[in-house]
Amino acid sequence: MDHLIIAGREFNSRLLVGTGKFASNQAMVAAMESSACEIVTVALRRVDIDNPEDSLLSHINPDRYLLLPNTSGARDAEEAVRLARLARAAGCEPWIKLEVTPDPYYLLPDPIETLKAAEILVKDGFIVLPYMPADPVLARHLEEVGTATVMPLGAPIGTNRGVRTRDLIAIIIEQANVPVIVDAGLGAPSHAAEAMEMGADAVLVNTALADTTDPALMAQAFRKGVEAGREAYLAGLGGQRLQAEASSPLTGFLRND
Amino acid sequence: MKITLNGEIKEYRDQLTVQELLQRLNLQPERVVVEINRIILSPETHNVTKLKTGDTIELVQFVGGG
Amino acid sequence: MSFQQQLDLYPQAEIVQQITAATPQQIDQALQRQRLNIDDFSTLLSPKITDKQLELMAERAHRITRQRFGRTILLYAPLYLSNECYNGCKYCGFNAENKFHRKTLTLEEIEREAKILRSQGFRHMLLLTGEAPKIAGIDYLEEAVKIIKQFCGSVSIEVFPMDTTGYQRMVAAGVDGLTVYQETYDPELYQQLHPYGPKSHYGYRLDAPERAGQAGMRRIGIGSLLGLGECLSDVFYSGLHALYLARKFWRTQVTISFPRLCPADGGFQPNSIVDDRQLTQFICAMRLLIPDAGLVLSTREKAQLRDNLLPLGITQMSAGSCTAPGGYGEEDKDAEQFSISDERSPAEVETLLKSRGYEAVWKDWDGAFLNKAAND
Numbered sequence: 001m002d003h004l005i006i007a008g009r010e011f012n013s014r015l016l017v018g019t020g021k022f023a024s025n026q027a028m029v030a031a032m033e034s035s036a037c038e039i040v041t042v043a044l045r046r047v048d049i050d051n052p053e054d055s056l057l058s059h060i061n062p063d064r065y066l067l068l069p070n071t072s073g074a075r076d077a078e079e080a081v082r083l084a085r086l087a088r089a090a091g092c093e094p095w096i097k098l099e100v101t102p103d104p105y106y107l108l109p110d111p112i113e114t115l116k117a118a119e120i121l122v123k124d125g126f127i128v129l130p131y132m133p134a135d136p137v138l139a140r141h142l143e144e145v146g147t148a149t150v151m152p153l154g155a156p157i158g159t160n161r162g163v164r165t166r167d168l169i170a171i172i173i174e175q176a177n178v179p180v181i182v183d184a185g186l187g188a189p190s191h192a193a194e195a196m197e198m199g200a201d202a203v204l205v206n207t208a209l210a211d212t213t214d215p216a217l218m219a220q221a222f223r224k225g226v227e228a229g230r231e232a233y234l235a236g237l238g239g240q241r242l243q244a245e246a247s248s249p250l251t252g253f254l255r256n257d
Numbered sequence: 258m259k260i261t262l263n264g265e266i267k268e269y270r271d272q273l274t275v276q277e278l279l280q281r282l283n284l285q286p287e288r289v290v291v292e293i294n295r296i297i298l299s300p301e302t303h304n305v306t307k308l309k310t311g312d313t314i315e316l317v318q319f320v321g322g323g
Numbered sequence: 324m325s326f327q328q329q330l331d332l333y334p335q336a337e338i339v340q341q342i343t344a345a346t347p348q349q350i351d352q353a354l355q356r357q358r359l360n361i362d363d364f365s366t367l368l369s370p371k372i373t374d375k376q377l378e379l380m381a382e383r384a385h386r387i388t389r390q391r392f393g394r395t396i397l398l399y400a401p402l403y404l405s406n407e408c409y410n411g412c413k414y415c416g417f418n419a420e421n422k423f424h425r426k427t428l429t430l431e432e433i434e435r436e437a438k439i440l441r442s443q444g445f446r447h448m449l450l451l452t453g454e455a456p457k458i459a460g461i462d463y464l465e466e467a468v469k470i471i472k473q474f475c476g477s478v479s480i481e482v483f484p485m486d487t488t489g490y491q492r493m494v495a496a497g498v499d500g501l502t503v504y505q506e507t508y509d510p511e512l513y514q515q516l517h518p519y520g521p522k523s524h525y526g527y528r529l530d531a532p533e534r535a536g537q538a539g540m541r542r543i544g545i546g547s548l549l550g551l552g553e554c555l556s557d558v559f560y561s562g563l564h565a566l567y568l569a570r571k572f573w574r575t576q577v578t579i580s581f582p583r584l585c586p587a588d589g590g591f592q593p594n595s596i597v598d599d600r601q602l603t604q605f606i607c608a609m610r611l612l613i614p615d616a617g618l619v620l621s622t623r624e625k626a627q628l629r630d631n632l633l634p635l636g637i638t639q640m641s642a643g644s645c646t647a648p649g650g651y652g653e654e655d656k657d658a659e660q661f662s663i664s665d666e667r668s669p670a671e672v673e674t675l676l677k678s679r680g681y682e683a684v685w686k687d688w689d690g691a692f693l694n695k696a697a698n699d
Contacts (some may be wrong), residue, residue: 018323028321043322046263046315047289048281055288056319072322082295086317090290090296140573157323174358177570184323206323217452236352250381251374253631 002234004202007095007127007148007181013038015194015226016181018206022215024121025059028179031215032065035223039066041097041204043073044083044090061082062092068129070097076110077117084121096121097151098130106158111138115145122146131183132167139172139180150176151204153184154195158207160187189225196229197237261313276304278314290317327529333563335509335556338365342555345369349557350376354383357472359612361552364562366534367608368555370601382638384607385667387614396676396685397617397639398669399447399479400440403648404556406660408453410520412506414551414584414591416646416660417453419520425672427459433467437474439651443643443669446686447477449502451646451660454483454521461489476686479542483521484531491540500542501535503528504582507552512594516551533565543568543577544619549602550584550593556606562612565617567617569613578611578617578639583624584661599628603635610636626675633679642672 003010017037021027032040042056059068069087074080077100083095087166098121100113109131115138121128127148132138134152142150152169155161164185173180179201186192192203205222210219258266269281275298277284291298292315298306308314330695345366353363369378388688405427408417416423428436440448445684448471452459468478479500480493491502510525517523532543545564547557559589561579581602584593597605606618620629620637622644629640645651667675673683 019321020323022321041323042319044290044317045320047284047318049263049265049282049316052282053318053320054285055285056321057288067319069319070322085297086290087319089299091300143295162594169357175570175573191300206322237356242295250385250634251603253627254377254603255374 002230004179006129009153011038012036013223013226014202015192015223016041017101017209017219018203018204019056019060020206021210023210025054025056027215028193030060031209031219033219034216035209035219037065037223038214039068041068041070041072041206044087045073060221066095067092068095068097071117072099072101073206074100074117075102075113076100077113077120079112080117081120081124084117084126085124088126093127094125095127096129098128098147100151101157102121103251109133109153111135114138115141118142118147128182134168134172136168136171139176142177143178144190147178149179149181149185149201151181154191154203155185155187157184159185160208160211161185162187162191163198166194169195169200170198189221192222192225193229193232196226197232200235202226228242258308258310258312260308260310261315263314271311273308274304275306275308278308279303279316282316284316288318291315292317325530326533327526329563329567330508333335333559335553336484338556338559339553341365342368342559343370343523345374347371347373350559352649354379361559361563361566362614364608364612365559368605370555372604375605377600379612380607381635384610385634387610388634388636388638390642391614393637394680395682395685396633396637397447397478397684398445398662398672399449399639399640400443400445400453400619400669401449401641401644401646402436402440402471403451403646403650403660404433404453404464404582405455405459405676407455407458407549407606408520410454410522411518412456412520412522413518414548414593417601417616427455427466428648429465430466430470432649432652434470434474436649436651436694437471444673444685445669446475448475449481449500449641451480452482456521459493460487460580465492465496466654468493468498468559471477472497473541474488479544481544485534487538490540494539499540500544500576501532501540502544502546502547502580502581503531503535504546505560505564506548507557508547508564509552509556512552521638533571536575542617543573543575544580545571545618546580546582547607548582548584549597552594553600554595554597558609562609565609565613565616569616576615576617577613578619579613580619580621581606581609582621585623585664592652602628603632606632606636622663622665623661624664626681627668628664630675630679631682633676640672642667643669 004014015037016039016042017035071080071083080100088094100110101107118130129149130147131151139150157162181202182200183194183204186205187208195203208213209219342365349366351367406417411419478498481502513525547561565577597632617638618636619639676683
């Protein structure tokens with residue numbers, strides 16, 4: 001069976017789902033169920049004292065889903081580490097999606113602070129899944145400090161533009177010794193399929209599921225896209241045909257003796 | 258006691274433990290993470306940790322996020 | 324996973340079967356893939372490859388090499404420091420049982436040889452010894468490197484396998500490259516060919532490139548001696564080994580060589596013959612498997628063949644070589660490890676390269692760029 005293995009743990013689903021931006025908790029839960037995901041990301045925020053919300057955790061069954069808290073909001077390594085420790089104190093397993101995004105316009109991950117935080121958190125016993133720019137050298141550094149995966153962005157968060165960083169992600173996939181999860185920017189099931197066809201181990205999708213009239217249906221479509229892409233990859237895609245010239249300028253010498 | 262709670266100054270007549278504060282605010286303890294003066298509290302200590310004037314408290318919970 | 328564990332995943336009989344069973348359609352498919360995996364590589368080693376497919380593969384190899392390396396070939400000189408050896412390798416001129424002129428260069432002689440090579444234009448030198456650590460061991464090599472580094476910016480070694488600490492000493496002395504050939508990845512054949520001496524330890528030699536990587540060696544060269552054993556599997560395992568090292572030591576450049584054993588009169592007869600067509604195929608396939616690896620061709624090969632293999636993926640060549648210690652200063656045919664086929668001088672090789680549209684690169688690296696060297 002073709003399992004996704006992260007930090008020694010097996011998963012059947014290669015689609016990770018983010019829980020943000022949904023119109024309602026019901027929509028969120030419906031999307032999670034249709035996606036057949038096993039890992040969901042959540043964020044940490046201050047409780048609104050005057051208006052405490054219905055806790056997210058009452059809608060997400062921790063026996064069914066692995067909660068992956070993210071450190072969104074962190075602008076540097078110190079804030080990210082603090083958020084990670086807060087999340088751990090909430091009683092979940094020490095898995096963390098490391099996200100350091102000081103730039104509020106594009107929410108692009110800060111490579112330097114991310115590497116700094118990753119090193120600290122790995123030493124502190126966390127299973128770190130770092131959200132990162134599609135930079136192959138950074139991916140090698142993160143792997144070296146011990147992250148459980150690398151998560152290069154396909155396109156800036158929320159833009160739904162697909163796998164814009166394709167060429168660099170291809171290099172990351174070629175060189176990585178840990179699972180590669182394409183995270184951010186995937187707007188359509190075809191984008192998810194494209195990432196999987198390239199050899200990505202999984203994808204993480206949020207905005208595309210939340211920002212639609214029928215999240216459950218979209219989540220189902222993404223599930224199929226991920227499966228289709230993965231199966232195509234395993235079957236082995238053919239390439240484009242190249243034509244040889246009629247003469248043999250390079251190997252003709254082998255026949256001239 | 259006068260404490261800073263999630264960035265706002267709040268006054269309470271009695272000295273409360275963390276657990277009591279959470280009860281006052283109608284929050285479920287197992288869904289909230291408490292930080293006092295930048296130190297994260299482990300949930301088991303909620304009922305024995307007393308708050309005092311000048312403490313800065315952060316109450317944090319999980320919300321939807323990508 | 325250690326490399327031995329990776330090797331265990333591809334038993335020799337299965338690999339040979341897989342390579343020889345590849346169909347023309349499979350070869351076509353592999354040729355069209357953007358990025359080869361190890362199974363595609365095995366397909367491209369198939370003896371069934373047609374001339375047309377070989378030409379196509381050569382074109383791809385040529386294009387990839389031009390993109391990554393441009394029109395340059397790095398020239399280096401082998402410098403034999405000693406031909407003393409305790410090993411009984413059946414195919415080697417330095418075999419402990421061979422009676423011939425054994426020589427270990429003195430430090431003065433080393434300086435003389437290095438000066439000569441420098442005057443010929445070389446700035447990359449490869450130091451070679453047999454395996455006789457008591458006579459030419461790590462201390463001796465450290466001294467040698469110190470001297471030679473005065474005359475060239477890059478020193479590599481092709482000597483006996485060392486522990487990680489040994490390699491660390493070499494790196495600290497200024498060595499930036501290591502070459503160590505497994506000769507054959509077939510453990511039983513290996514045992515037969517290396518019946519005694521330190522080289523008889525297959526596993527220790529197999530892990531040597533890794534120890535060098537851990538010691539921070541910048542370049543690591545591997546390869547099989549083609550003709551010793553079953554060549555298809557040995558080339559496959561060389562590719563697997565190169566991939567493994569490249570993945571594990573991402574700051575290190577991996578190079579692969581294709582030394583080919585030639586039948587020698589009265590000497591060791593190869594178990595298999597790798598002809599020119601196969602050699603061409605192996606080089607092209609390796610280029611496709613690892614676009615960024617250096618591919619090395621030595622002066623064992625005839626001049627004409629070397630010239631024709633130039634555009635197909637080769638990035639480094641030796642020139643004007645001498646395989647006897649001290650042989651640049653005083654010719655000594657008796658002390659050679661193997662016969663040189665291409666006897667052109669470095670200047671002639673450079674002219675040839677130019678005529679083919681290539682530029683000879685004499686100096687590609689200098690340890691002076693490193694922080695450490697700046698403080699010396």
